[in-house]
Amino acid sequence: MGISRILIANRGEIALRIHRAAHEMGIETVAVHSTADAEAMHVRLADHAVCIGPPSATESYLNTAAIISAAEITDADAIHPGYGFMSENAQFADIVEAHGIKWIGPKPEHIRTMGDKVQAKKTAGALGLPLVPGSDGAVSDFDEMRRIAEEIGFPVIAKAAAGGGGRGMKVIPSADKLESLVRQAMNEAKSAFGDDTMYLEKYLGNPRHIEFQVFGDGNGNAIHLGERDCSLQRRHQKVFEEAPSPVITPEERDRMGSLVANAMADMGYRGAGTIEFLWENGEFYFIEMNTRLQVEHPVTEAITGMDLVREQIRIADGKPLSVTQEDLQFHGHAIECRINAEDPFTFAPSPGKVTYYHQAGGMHVRVDSGLYAGYTIPPYYDSMIAKLIVYGRTREGCLMRLRRALEEMVIEGVKTSIPLHQELIHQPDIISGDYTIKWLEEWLEKRA
Numbered sequence: 001m002g003i004s005r006i007l008i009a010n011r012g013e014i015a016l017r018i019h020r021a022a023h024e025m026g027i028e029t030v031a032v033h034s035t036a037d038a039e040a041m042h043v044r045l046a047d048h049a050v051c052i053g054p055p056s057a058t059e060s061y062l063n064t065a066a067i068i069s070a071a072e073i074t075d076a077d078a079i080h081p082g083y084g085f086m087s088e089n090a091q092f093a094d095i096v097e098a099h100g101i102k103w104i105g106p107k108p109e110h111i112r113t114m115g116d117k118v119q120a121k122k123t124a125g126a127l128g129l130p131l132v133p134g135s136d137g138a139v140s141d142f143d144e145m146r147r148i149a150e151e152i153g154f155p156v157i158a159k160a161a162a163g164g165g166g167r168g169m170k171v172i173p174s175a176d177k178l179e180s181l182v183r184q185a186m187n188e189a190k191s192a193f194g195d196d197t198m199y200l201e202k203y204l205g206n207p208r209h210i211e212f213q214v215f216g217d218g219n220g221n222a223i224h225l226g227e228r229d230c231s232l233q234r235r236h237q238k239v240f241e242e243a244p245s246p247v248i249t250p251e252e253r254d255r256m257g258s259l260v261a262n263a264m265a266d267m268g269y270r271g272a273g274t275i276e277f278l279w280e281n282g283e284f285y286f287i288e289m290n291t292r293l294q295v296e297h298p299v300t301e302a303i304t305g306m307d308l309v310r311e312q313i314r315i316a317d318g319k320p321l322s323v324t325q326e327d328l329q330f331h332g333h334a335i336e337c338r339i340n341a342e343d344p345f346t347f348a349p350s351p352g353k354v355t356y357y358h359q360a361g362g363m364h365v366r367v368d369s370g371l372y373a374g375y376t377i378p379p380y381y382d383s384m385i386a387k388l389i390v391y392g393r394t395r396e397g398c399l400m401r402l403r404r405a406l407e408e409m410v411i412e413g414v415k416t417s418i419p420l421h422q423e424l425i426h427q428p429d430i431i432s433g434d435y436t437i438k439w440l441e442e443w444l445e446k447r448a
């Protein structure tokens with residue numbers, strides 16, 4: 001018997017996204033939610049709903065016992081963790097499997113290895129992926145750090161082994177600043193992840209962020225679904241993503257894609273994964289692997305025609321990959337804008353009641369969002385409230401459609417990032433695709 005009821009251990013747009021894929025497959029859904037999310041759209045649409053705790057995520061969306069109990073009382077036979085929260089928690093994945101519930105995610109051992117960025121880099125190196133030059137593993141001694149930094153050359157970046165979401169990272173311009181900046185990064189890492197293990201990397205001057213989507217069946221077969229360019233960032237957080245990357249040729253895609261797919265096949269990787277690289281002067285440098293579905297997965301869906309959540313569910317159910325590398329084709333261009341409930345230029349959070357909501361539509365326009373008029377955006381969680389994804393046969397066509405779609409989006413009652421995106425898509429560098437991970441912050445500074 002295959003999966004018949006999936007518990008969605010998440011909230012917001014991704015919970016709705018998972019619900020949709022499940023229902024299209026004839027699978028029932030169980031929403032688990034905090035008291036703050038009782039009125040959420042995915043809770044309304046799910047077949048079953050269980051309140052698992054108060055607003056605080058530690059007591060609800062991160063509460064293992066409450067989630068497992070909800071799965072048991074509702075007879076869910078699988079758990080999809082979405083992104084964030086439990087998605088990269090290997091211990092949680094172990095517990096889910098120990099309860100005889102299918103984990104819609106990678107093997108816990110792979111989550112564990114890749115969740116430690118020092119281990120991840122070692123593994124990636126051993127699998128033949130090119131790395132950012134840096135310390136050979138973790139370093140804790142400041143003298144040794146200075147020696148390594150002199151060797152690779154300043155600036156360097158100190159990164160937390162347990163890091164994520166752009167936290168626990170500091171750029172170090174020179175030797176005299178090293179100790180104080182590393183201590184700051186360590187404090188941040190300690191409070192965010194409970195682990196202040198650090199490593200050093202060469203700080204690349206002006207790279208792009210290019211990541212490859214991979215899928216494995218867990219039995220030694222793996223494919224890649226091309227790359228996404230996520231170079232438009234603020235504070236190491238993605239704002240706008242596109243696929244394919246404006247700078248990657250089909251030959252490069254094939255070459256790097258085969259390299260990462262082969263690496264995943266060698267590992268026996270199961271499910272969806274993303275291998276992140278920095279790209280500078282035509283060279284790729286591995287930075288980390290995410291063992292989950294990414295926020296920006298819809299741009300890959302748009303250019304491949306594949307439903308990545310459906311694929312995840314099929315693999316968790318023991319089915320083979322639904323396509324071979326040869327069958328998989330890339331068509332056209334897709335862009336995603338992340339829409340947050342915040343001031344578009346100061347980025348101050350703006351939770352509250354949505355008084356009016358109208359989403360863009362029309363050909364090749366997709367909005368992933370749980371918003372509706374009258375919904376109150378709670379202040380306790382991530383500020384992302386919607387994703388606008390637009391497809392076009394060419395990048396130029398995609399940008400034109402995106403302009404039109406952004407004009408149609410109306411969210412009233414709270415401030416959102418829509419005005420930011422509206423300005424961005426008129427910038428010559430965005431139109432030409434000539435931007436790096438530094439571009440947005442520099443542009444924001446000039447604009448201010």
Ligand code: ADP
Pocket residue numbers: 132157163164165166167201202203204205207209233236237276278287288437
């Ligand atoms: P996290 O897991 O916190 O997202 P990553 O290692 O994926 O951290 O890095 C996030 C972002 O930080 C990258 O997309 C890039 O913008 C920047 N970054 C990370 N490492 C480097 C580096 N060695 N040189 C320059 N920028 C970097």
